[in-house]
Amino acid sequence: MEPTELDALVATVRASAGYRSVNADLIRRIGARELAARRSLKEAVKAAKNKLHQVAGAYLEHTPRYDRWLEALRAAPDGDALRRVCADLMRRHASTQERLPILDAFYRAIFAVVPAPRRVADLACGLNPLAIPWMGLPAGVEYYAADIYDDMMAFTQAFFSIAGVKGVAESRDVLAAPPPGHFDVAFVLKALPCLEQVDKQAGRRILDGVDADYLVISYPAHSLGGRARGMPAHYESQFQQLVAGSPWAWQKLVFQTEIVFIVAKNRL
Numbered sequence: 001m002e003p004t005e006l007d008a009l010v011a012t013v014r015a016s017a018g019y020r021s022v023n024a025d026l027i028r029r030i031g032a033r034e035l036a037a038r039r040s041l042k043e044a045v046k047a048a049k050n051k052l053h054q055v056a057g058a059y060l061e062h063t064p065r066y067d068r069w070l071e072a073l074r075a076a077p078d079g080d081a082l083r084r085v086c087a088d089l090m091r092r093h094a095s096t097q098e099r100l101p102i103l104d105a106f107y108r109a110i111f112a113v114v115p116a117p118r119r120v121a122d123l124a125c126g127l128n129p130l131a132i133p134w135m136g137l138p139a140g141v142e143y144y145a146a147d148i149y150d151d152m153m154a155f156t157q158a159f160f161s162i163a164g165v166k167g168v169a170e171s172r173d174v175l176a177a178p179p180p181g182h183f184d185v186a187f188v189l190k191a192l193p194c195l196e197q198v199d200k201q202a203g204r205r206i207l208d209g210v211d212a213d214y215l216v217i218s219y220p221a222h223s224l225g226g227r228a229r230g231m232p233a234h235y236e237s238q239f240q241q242l243v244a245g246s247p248w249a250w251q252k253l254v255f256q257t258e259i260v261f262i263v264a265k266n267r268l
């Protein structure tokens with residue numbers, strides 16, 4: 001088949017620094033819309049890169065050295081040493097960085113509500129799998145992680161093997177299809193505002209489509225730039241619209257930097 005304008009857009013975006021490792025399906029989804037809306041391929045490439053920056057790049061350290069990160073993890077195989085390296089690495093992504101001060105309380109409170117899981121999904125995970133040592137998960141738990149960076153997911157897969165986690169890390173546009181299989185709990189942490197910038201129905205799609213007994217949906221209490229005024233109330237009303245009319249029970253947990261809604265979806 002002849003390469004299309006969309007193929008050219010994907011190739012051009014992936015040829016630029018900072019976008020080499022971005023999942024091609026997501027570039028395609030964003031690129032198709034930009035090509036329809038812009039006057040030229042050049043403008044569409046620029047707009048697609050801006051959107052990718054807003055939904056993903058803005059959160060992550062500029063050039064993560066995953067090779068060095070793995071060396072540090074390998075040199076600290078377990079216990080407190082491993083937690084120290086994980087905490088240090090979580091600072092490289094704005095989202096996990098701001099969760100660090102509340103990390104202990106965060107997972108303690110969530111797993112006081114959610115029963116001990118056997119299968120966990122972490123959608124649009126960023127570096128959150130590095131918080132597994134704080135989650136108190138039972139031995140043998142299966143952890144599925146997905147985000148749109150091929151290299152970040154290769155790193156996460158290697159982290160699973162270093163930390164002895166039975167896990168699969170996959171580069172995936174979570175808007176394209178729900179994750180495979182049934183999960184006891186699915187984390188969708190601070191991700192809906194990003195996903196909704198690409199697909200206004202993202203919240204609905206994730207809530208309906210992910211096969212999990214519990215969904216843990218969270219929102220930031222501040223913007224990336226630190227603006228806080230009205231954000232928790234705004235996101236709470238957005239969440240309430242999402243669950244309005246559904247049969248699901250839910251409860252809210254409030255932390256200094258994040259508000260969390262635990263939805264009991266398929267309660268047995």
Ligand SMILES: C[S@@+](CC[C@H](N)C(=O)[O-])C[C@H]1O[C@@H](n2cnc3c(N)ncnc32)[C@H](O)[C@@H]1O
Nearest residue numbers: 056095096124125126128147148173174189190
């Ligand atoms: C605000 S961060 C949250 C990261 C993580 N859940 C946390 O709370 O620490 C949003 C994440 O969504 C990812 N992302 C954006 N669009 C995505 C998509 N369509 N599919 C999968 N991940 C996506 C970004 O790469 C980024 O890591």
